């Protein structure tokens with residue numbers, strides 16, 4: 001993975017956000033296009049991290065995308081400028097994260113709402129659930145209404161964060177209360193059509209990766225195609241659950257349509273850690289120093305007759321499957337189907353690149369272009 005740049009601009013009176021606009025001038029925002037591969041010069045959606053001070057924004061970004069251990073976040077200093085982070089894990093998972101300081105003031109004349117919200121795909125608002133959240137709800141309301149007026153296509157994601165300190169009952173009660181208050185306030189102000197999604201998160205378990213997976217998935221135009229391919233693969237191979245993972249961040253960019261249970265997701269995340277760690281210690285590294293390569297494959301038998309099977313899909317993505325041991329007797333079939341699946345994914349990437357290249361003269365959406373891949377021929 002290459003984090004191409006971590007760029008920081010000063011924030012405060014006379015913020016250098018203005019100069020950023022010059023460098024990254026996205027042009028007029030036309031709604032859909034930010035999620036579209038042809039959207040802006042970089043073709044990358046932007047995710048904004050907002051919330052009150054010390055709510056946990058920087059910690060989330062560091063833990064999910066920079067492999068910082070949760071305990072180290074205790075020593076993070078308060079952010080006093082917008083931190084822009086370019087995430088280029090794979091051809092699918094490419095976006096920018098902008099981490100805002102908690103004290104951001106929308107009414108300051110230097111805060112360029114048009115530029116900041118205009119090119120934004122998702123706005124993640126972080127609420128500290130261990131703290132009194134009344135102020136946070138007021139800020140959420142202000143942020144959402146401001147952003148929505150500029151760009152009604154933004155996806156609003158609310159992380160009810162630091163829930164590791166709460167009992168199960170308390171978590172559910174906090175979620176219900178925050179959900180109700182936030183939506184009631186928006187309705188009162190006439191923003192009935194704004195849709196907020198809520199997640200209970202903590203950096204001390206996998207919930208933050210799961211939540212971020214869902215945020216990122218909504219920004220991938222090819223998601224229905226990927227899900228469709230996974231469904232075909234799973235149903236033809238006797239597999240119970242399959243996740244397509246971005247290996248470095250451990251966020252899953254797609255899964256088949258059967259429900260996701262947290263335990264399965266955690267198991268698959270742990271498997272990726274094991275494989276990457278073993279490869280780093282004992283494997284041969286490629287020119288870029290990456291231990292995860294096109295031959296990476298791993299099989300783990302659990303003591304409950306379940307098998308975890310990991311196969312590399314491309315340099316950045318891995319398919320992790322959960323299946324019953326007796327179904328693995330037909331490994332040849334699974335491997336054959338996997339190769340078909342991998343080829344189909346490859347084609348999705350190629351089509352995406354063609355669309356990017358032909359960005360000026362195409363009216364066809366990425367979804368239409370990749371439709372024929374859905375009928376990939378697998379063996380039963």
Ligand SMILES: Nc1nc2c(ncn2[C@@H]2O[C@H](COP(=O)(O)OP(=O)(O)OP(=O)(O)O)[C@@H](O)[C@H]2O)c(=O)[nH]1
Pocket residue numbers: 051052053054055056057058059060070072073074075076077078079080100101102103161162163164165201202203204
């Ligand atoms: N218990 C718990 N603490 C957390 C969690 N996430 C972050 N923290 C802690 O919250 C504190 C503040 O985290 P930051 O990431 O600096 O918060 P921030 O929102 O970026 O703060 P500003 O930069 O001031 O806006 C740190 O001490 C973190 O260790 C979590 O999930 N659970």
